[in-house]
Amino acid sequence: MLIASFLLGFISSCSYNLLEKRLIKSYEEIEAPKKWSFYWMSLLVGLLFVRVFQVYGLKVEVWLYMFLIWDLVFLAWFDLKYMLLPSKMIYVGLGGGIAFRLIQGIILNNYGLIINGLIGAVSGYILFLLLFYGSKWLLKKEGLGFGDVRLMALIGFFIGVELLPLMLIIASFSAVLVGACLYVIRKQSEAFPFGPFLCIGTLLIILFQDEVIHFYLQCMGI
Template sequence: MVPAVDLIFVAILGGLWGSFANVCIYRLPKDKGVVSGRSHCPKCKKKIVWYDNIPIISYLILSGKCRKCKREISLHYFTVEYINIMSFLIIYFLFGISMTTILLMILSVSFLIIFLIDLKHFIIPNSLTFSLMILGFIKSFDPNLNSIFPNYINSLIGGFFGYGIIFSIIFFYRQIRKKEGMGLGDAKLLAVIGFWFGWISIPFVIFLSSIFALVFVIPDLIKKIKK
């Protein structure tokens, strides 16, 4: 049994990091500092006081509206905090108090940030992918981590394999279709996964993401065929 106090602590941690993720999603693509500068309402530009800036809770108390201008605060802030709390709790359930848990929490916050920046701006910040690659490689020298993580040789192969496979797809796609299918950001992202989980994770991730992509593409195709 996991004690309730631990769960509350992990949930608060998840909320705070989710809130930090929101700041990154908003500021990283604009090259604004992530640490400096207080948060303000994007609509009326008024500074947000600390008690209106509590993850999840403030959003519910203010029922999703800015205290000053009463205009709606995007549900996206709430969703990011919520998803992050859930993923922190799941990681904690699976790996308890361990270095593996801390590493996976760092990875999941980062992926949440990357995913949402990519969704909004179609870019994947190098500052994030490169730091994750380095961290993924360095951590593979620690023999005491959970066996979901590979050793450093496997990690290194995974990183290059992940990058290389997307890079070659981009290359051949460009030769055949004369246009871009994917960006190098995707290659870097797969390199991150390779460095973190070893080469074996690469075909697995490609398989999963193809299914994921198909789920999105098929309804579109059916519409086109009907027309």
């Protein structure tokens, strides 16, 4: 099953190249696709699929999280290349997650997961919406893109409102660390996308939740 999981991830992510070509047509600021190889991304997705199977086994949720991994890796990859988060892929992820949770709720006669997910989605969206307009008001410029606001709705739906603060701590710390390294290397401050760090934080929560929570509690001395 682990080999099958890897192959499923590797093959499914081969669609990234086609998706990129279709999506960049929606953005006038992108004149031509950047020549980045996507094969190493396929390897990454394959390995992440193996990990999600190790964590969740044959539970129904494994398909939901494989779908989320496929979507988040593409979003992070696209944002790194173009500093843009394609709304269509965010809506695909959110729509797929809602449909899955709804079917799951009907089968199990339990709608708690979809309700919790919707609360997480609204909470994440409102939080970053306030940050988006707050930074424009205080700094007179965009501190983050509106794509990040939409991405937080997607992430909030999948991990729930309880884990959003921990995910944001991971994402923010990672972004600060990378920003500091880039400043030391390039001797100047440069803008870089925050979306990939949100994706990384979410993946760590999904794939290493117990380990991450344990490490966080240790750092807090709890």
